[in-house]
Amino acid sequence: MKALVLYHSQEAGNTAAMADAVAEGLRSAGAHVALHNTNDARFDVEEFAQYDCVAIGSPDYYSYVAGGLKMFLDDHHIASEIKGMPRLKDKPYALFYSHGGGGKVKKPLEDLFKRIGKKVGDTVESKGKPEGKVLETCKALGAQLAAAVRH
Secondary structure (H helix, E strand, O other): OEEEEEEOOOOOOHHHHHHHHHHHHHHHOOOEEEEEEOOOOOOOHHHHHHOOEEEEEEEOEOOEOOHHHHHHHHHHHHHHHHOOOOOOOOOOEEEEEEEOOOOOOHHHHHHHHHHHOOEOOOOEEEEOOOOHHHHHHHHHHHHHHHHHHHO
C-alpha cells in the first residue's frame, strides 16, 4: 500500500510534526509513505494516482487552507480538464490542521477536499505545537487510514 501525506508547513513546523505522526501511524500499519511539504515544492498531480490513500494537513492561514494545498486542487482540476487526467475521487483520505488560536480552517479544509473520496476518521486539530495526545491521535489517524484501504 502506498500512502501520501500532503501538507504545508513553514517556520514553526507544527503541521510538519503532525504529518510525521500521521506517517508513523501509516507505516505502523504497513504502508509505504511519501511525505510532501507544499512549502518546499509544488506537488505533481500526475503522481497522485499511484497512491492508495492520502492524508492532508494545513495550517490555518486567516481561516483558510495554505495556498500550496489549494494549488494542488487547482492543478488537478486543470489537468483533468486539459489533459484528460481522471478527476479526484474514490480515494480514502484523512485531514489534520494546526492553528495559533483561530482554528476556523477546519470547515474550508473539509469542504475543499471532500471531492477526493471517502473521509476517514475525524479531522485532527492542534492549537499551537502538537504534543502528547494530539500526536497520538495523528498516529491513530494514520493507522485508521491504512485500515480503510484494506477494507
